Each structure stands twice: as structure tokens, then as C-alpha cells.
Amino acid sequence: MNRTHLLTLAATLLTTSTLLAAPASDNDKAWQAKVSQGGMYEVEASKLATQKATAQDVKDLAVMEVHDHELVGAELKRLSLAAGLPFPSTLNPEFQQRLAKLKSNPAGPAFDAAYLEDMKQIHDKDEKLFAQESNDGSPAFKPFAAQTDRIVKRHIGALHAV
Known part of the structure; x- marks a missing residue:
């Protein structure tokens, strides 16, 4: 997905989510807590990969991850705040530990392999979470989850192509 497609997606999400703003369910709250942490982690891990990865395709993937997840994270934050949910500003201990392990x-090649494996694991979990929310979520998050699920699937494809 190129930059124009992502900007169109962001505009669509903004319009759709504004029209469908609704209170968050308990399931939405649990989902948001998981994916907000995962998204922030992916940004931080990918920023690290832009510096430490040695293979160009891994660096390129990391740049895409930072770009896409910063956009997705900003929209999730906006939706969360509109639904009355707090949005974390720092990684929780689990993801801090995960980032420390990656650091x-x-x-070199060991970093590249560790980063790719970590991204494969988190994207597989994310895809399941976004797919479920796109089916079962409240109107406040369902359209966003469906759009983001497509981004996550694209990332999974890119990860397996590296």
C-alpha cells in the first residue's frame, strides 16, 4: 500500500469513525489495551531496526512499519479518547522487556533474524485481534479494526517475503 492509499485510508477512517462514535464495550476496552501496546511496540522495535538492521529489505520493512503503525496508532488514540478510553503513552512492562530483549x-544478521521473528509473532496475534474486533466490536471500533486488519495482513505478507 503506497502513501496515497494510506492517506485515503486515514481520511476514510476519520470520516467513518467520527460518524460512528459510540461508547466502548468491555471487549473494546480489552482489545484496545492489547493493540495499543502492540502498536507502540512495533513502532519502537521498528525504529530500532532502522538503525541496527543490516539487510536493506529488513530496513525497508522497518521504515514501512514505523510509518503505518504511527498512522494507525494516531487513529486508535483518537477513537479511544472519543469513546472515553484512556490511551497509554508508554509501553507496559511486558513490552518494555520485549524491547530490551530485542535491543x-x-x-547484523542476528538482529535482523530476531526482529523479523518478533514481528511475525506479533503480527500473527494482531491479525487475529483485529479480525475479531472487525466482526464483534462496537460501532466505535469495528470499521477501524476492519481497515487495520487489511494493513496487518499486508504486513504479514511483507514479513514472509523478506
Whole structure:
């Protein structure tokens, strides 16, 4: 998905989500807590990969991850606040530990492999979470989850192509 498509997606999400703003359910709250942390982690891990990865395709993937997840995270934050949910500004201990583990890998092929494996794991979990929310979520989050699920699937494809 190129930049024009992402901007169109962001505009569509903004319009759709504004029209469908509704209170968040307990399931929405649990989902938002998981995916907001995962998204922030993916941004931080990918920023690290732009510096430590040695393979150009891994660096390119990391740049895409930062770009896409910053856009998705900004929209999730906007939707969350509109639905009365707090939005975290820092990683929780689980993801801080995960980031520390990734940082401990030296630059080079070992880092590249660890980053790719970590991104595959988190995207597989994310895809299930976004797919479920796109089916079962409240109107406040359902359209966003459906659009984002397509982005996550695209990322999974890109990860398996590296």
C-alpha cells in the first residue's frame, strides 16, 4: 500500500469513525489495551531496526512499519479518547522487556533474524485481534479494526517475503 492509499485510508477512517462514535464495550476496552501496546511496540522495535538492521529489505520493512503503525496508532488514540478510553503513552512492562530483549541483539544478521521473528509473532496475534474486533466490536471500533486488519495482513505478507 503506497502513501496515497494510506492517506485515503486515514481520511476514510476519520470520516467513518467520527460518524460512528459510540461508547466502548468491555471487549473494546480489552482489545484496545492489547493493540495499543502492540502498536507502540512495533513502532519502537521498528525504529530500532532502522538503525541496527543490516539487510536493506529488513530496513525497508522497518521504515514501512514505523510509518503505518504511527498512522494507525494516531487513529486508535483518537477513537479511544472519543469513546472515553484512556490511551497509554508508554509501553507496559511486558513490552518494555520485549524491547530490551530485542535491543540486546548486536547489529547484523542476528538482529535482523530476531526482529523479523518478533514481528511475525506479533503480527500473527494482531491479525487475529483485529479480525475479531472487525466482526464483534462496537460501532466505535469495528470499521477501524476492519481497515487495520487489511494493513496487518499486508504486513504479514511483507514479513514472509523478506
